[in-house]
Amino acid sequence: MSERLRLDVAYDGTDFAGWAVQPERRTVAGVLTAELVRLFGSADGLTVAGRTDAGVHATGQVCHVDVTPSAWDRLGDSVVRRLAGLLPGDVRVHSVVPAPEGFDARFSALWRRYEYRVTDDPWGASPLRRHDTLAWPRPLDLDALNAAAEGLLGEHDFAAYCRRKEHGTTIRMVQRLHWARAVDGVLVATVQADAFCQSMVRSLVGAMLTAGDGRRAVEWPGSLLTRRERASEVPVVGAHGLTLVEVAYPADGFAERAEATRRLRA
Template identity: 40%
Template structure:
């Protein structure tokens, strides 16, 4: 049996999240169907389930520019994908998947996973980014699928004061829903808002003879970046929605502080729309620390 690491990206707009669900189009379901096709394994074969384990299960409408999953597959089954290609088996599988997957999923690469690697439990941290176009932003319609438009002008100083409260080990029960038997305690390492500087796509020295400056697509957007060891369900979108309420003046910093101090789920701190959210990065330890990290993270966290 071989464990493969799969690095991938997807536009979440056309999916009902990552996790496989009957009769619904999901990222996991789409990739697993493709794996059954290219590896010629019947769906439902208990000897070769071709089940993906992912670093972070994104919700409906949420994107990933860099997601990580692992797959356990028998050597015999993996060998079927090579055919007449004179390339390593992992490259052969990547090529065959790319040929059958839809355009809203991209395989960055497939590799033999190091000993002890678990895409979910070995991860040290995840980075999410939420992109917003406020009243002060120039909205590029090409970004409508991955940027949320809001009508207010946002106060980034107030939003950063709120974001600073989230850093450290906290119970995010006001902003998240625990999995059965789980907890909403998480450790946030970095959280901040910034406005992307207005800039040209290429340096001015290369475009000095142009009659206009080609703008960078994200110029002027308001962007929230958050890094944590893990995230509870709806946590990032709820923190974003609550921060925007503070930044627009609809809620106070004292209200946000109370939500942090009293982790009780209720409607005013619920999740904002999903399309602005993208999983950007998964960080893993050195290979010789993968198994120990996976074992440690399985423990239920406490304050």
């Protein structure tokens, strides 16, 4: 018998080799698991909504872990405060609560939303934002970026933008994709989909940026959706500009949603 907990997590990905545990490398899951075990005595099955790559950040990551009910009863509301004292400064756990029945952080999710920050200022990124903002060497046109984004919306085979995995599908539903200029002049791409393939967001952004700076037609990123293999001419932009900002879940029916997602991903 175990107690499943939902954790809401944020991290600066700069000094991490990604989310997943790797031998001899510092990862978010490795650091978090070590402190959860120290706190609860055991922590099984740490599962994340989106396995971010090396250098990618998160403000709205979600994961679940199974602990003994007695340990949860003993610690309860003190867990967030205790983790704040144990974890390094580049990882924060905002919330720890008992998960609803059937909850799976990965497979119960409805969608993930990312933001990618780019500056086209000639002096580059602000020193205080250099770890989460890409400096682009050419002026960018907002209207061209959004025109390029329109051709990527909807359900498609994104093989041209993904690293294909054996027995996995590259069909995804991109529900939201648009660009805006913030008050500081930084361009922010918002990308929301049911799920993402490895490097998919960074590839989409790279393709749109080449249209935004005028080197490609705005129709070019969408035209690649006819491909059934990775398009080598698509630039994969730096990981540091990407942040996972939100993961959405249904109000109930978590187990049913998880089962449906497993069938789809297979």
